[in-house]
Amino acid sequence: MQQVIIAIHLMVVTALVILVLYQKSEGGALGMGGGSGVFTGRGQANALTRATGILATIFFITSIALTVLPAWERRSEGGDDWTKALDPGSIQIKQLPKTEGKGEQAAPEKAPEPGKDSIF
Template sequence: MENVILIVHLLLALSLIGVVLLQRSEGGGLGMGGGGGAMSARGAATALGKVTWILAAAFIVTSITLTVLAASDAAGVSVMDRLSGSAPASETGDGTAPLDTDSLLPPPSAGDTGDADAPLVPRAAD
């Protein structure tokens, strides 16, 4: 369901860009000095203007819908809970095991043998 809404959202974005680029330029940024425009009460609503408003409204609706779906998938588990591994697998909601924090440690250095309890042996002088 989320993928379908995302595809519709992307198509709306592309078509909105296309419709805006097809409109006639009034000159003078933000309608200044253009002799009326979309901001004035006398501005006539052209077909492209109406299509732009419809596409913009649909784009906002799909944006809000995707936000609500993403929030419901989060299920209240924070990123820090996932990193620390303190969240049990039943709370994640998707059946996956908690994150293994040992895999987040940096790799051992070149001189490290991997045994933390082993005594340090000085190297022989070359």
Template structure:
């Protein structure tokens, strides 16, 4: 269904571009256009305007239909449905400890790489109130 709608959408896009390019220029865009062309006269201009409006409407309808199809074909995902193992800290990662700074974490990573035992995180000094 989606493939058929995409093909139909592309045909509408090509027809819309061709219809817009066939229309007569209305005013001095750097001195080009405005002369006699393939489609002249008010009758053809009204037909092209109507065709442009119809193709534009079809373009929006097929765009919305493709969006809705993509939305309904997508499987719902929830962070809460993920198993607990995937939310855990990855192997080899340094767990973040409360009160530790980025520098403390980097020092722990370096100590783990060098094979030294990780030191206890430094606790920030709390000023004493008097």
């Protein structure tokens, strides 16, 4: 299911970028429209604005779906307690070395031996 939503999401993103770049800016910097073409003037602006709004709405819906769908899948695997879906064997705890002294400062590192190249 996620692959289908991702495919739709990528198509919408591509179309949205193309539509935004195709729109005529106020300064005309990125606008590609000329005087002749299928759309001219006000009709082009209305059609592109409406299409951009529709694609933006679809983009937000697919983004939310891609966020919520994995949570639903975890919930369905674990029942009422979603933590049951986690594999406790894959969790690893890393122990940090203890520092000397009262504060949280780490012990200073030793100076490099003479003759060894170091940038510090």
